[in-house]
Amino acid sequence: MLDTDVLIIGAGLAGMSCAHHLQKENPALRCLVLEKSRSVGGLAGSFTQDGFTFDYTGHLLHLHDPYGKDFILRLLRGNHIRHERSAWIYSQNTYTRYPFQANTFGLPRRVIDDCVVGFLKTLNKRPPAQNAGAANFKDWSLQTFGEGISRHFMFPYNQKLWRAPLERLTTEWLGRFVPKPKVEEVLYGALTDQKKFFGYNASFLYPRRGGAQALPDALAARTSGIRLGAPVTRIDFRQKIVEAGGLGQIRYNRLVNTMPLVHLIDAVAGVPPGVRAARRKLLYNTVYCFNIGFNRPRMSDKHWIYFPEKRFPFYRAGFCSNFSENAAPEGTSSLYIEISRSPGARLDFNKTEAQILKGLRECGLTRRSDQIVTKKWTPIPCAYVVYDRDRTPSVQKIFAFLGENRVESIGRYGAWKYSFMEEAIMDGKRCAERLLGRKAAIPERPDAPLAALK
């Protein structure tokens, strides 16, 4: 039987970062990273078809943490481009700048009135508690942005994305993801085309060559012990044995998981009924991505566009060929179109493709003469963790059980949270520090469920 000190499930950014930092600090430690697919990177990977490179949907680097930034830049070794974000919203047959709440200029007069008057009415009221687990998203949006902004953007867009009743969503995930403008910014953005940048992702980096995959590939080159095509199918916490396709049984001393928490619990033998019940309460959505290449260069000058209206089946569209000219062959453009569904809901690909193409023409992105030169659907079965009222207590219950068994579960899906690539890398580093008996140098985010382990 194979035997290892640390067994890591998943060679995405979190799993590889954990292995890399363990190996850097203690080269004698035996580390095994088991990855079910034939390539590294997980969701931060890319694929190439007919000369086009697509991510699992556009993966842009937003760097905030000094260590994370330095680490990622050293991995990329100059293979990156820096962009000022060009993000837009298409509604009421009009393009407005992101974020909607600060940029209503150009919309029909009655929509601007709704948004501005609604926002002004919120000012006399007590500000809503920020990120309080008890508040629900619907009330928070009404209290924070008012009736108009909620009705014209926040409600329809978030309904389309989360596929869950908005009054059941909490506000824990909002933090840096939904910027709140000041009153003068809302007014100014209603009167003029305000070019000010708001929010956590005002600029971003993207690999010049190789798509998002360039980052995990660079990390894999500095990490040993990765076994591809090795899906973990069963785990016995008591015996400390994992079963993996192609490798059989493997004995471990410490286990680190990065696969979705729900799948981890499904694979574990002898899970207590209370933990199983908590697992059943964890919700997520599935994102279907339609990747298209067209035979026309520079179809748009934008990076991505949000589509809140029901008449469009997609909630967002992005231009990969605007992230890097190497993402598409010369003389072409490439897009990704994102559609969200509840897990298990059927999507009629042919019908949806026709609706997408009609939608792209209606909003002026494509012309009748444009021809598709490549296309591919890529489903992301577990894409966004849904922060409803059951999410946090259920995650805490599951993490108490993992803690009793000295099992770490990290990354976007292992920790069951809304996060991004840099954070996955930092999660792996902090986990390595815990395993090595060192306290993490950088504190966890307050909502990180790993607190349950301490």
Ligand SMILES: Cc1cc2nc3c(=O)[nH]c(=O)nc-3n(C[C@H](O)[C@H](O)[C@H](O)COP(=O)(O)OP(=O)(O)OC[C@H]3O[C@@H](n4cnc5c(N)ncnc54)[C@H](O)[C@@H]3O)c2cc1C
């Ligand atoms: C639609 C979408 C868009 C996004 N856009 C951005 C963006 O623009 N910028 C950004 O920074 N972040 C973005 N993210 C988030 C980013 O993808 C994640 O934060 C990050 O890639 C998570 O890394 P991870 O290692 O935690 O998880 P994953 O990438 O999911 O890695 C987990 C790994 O485990 C493997 N695995 C699963 N089950 C098993 C098993 N049974 N046995 C063995 N291996 C298994 C998987 O194959 C995978 O490789 C986006 C996410 C989504 C869904």
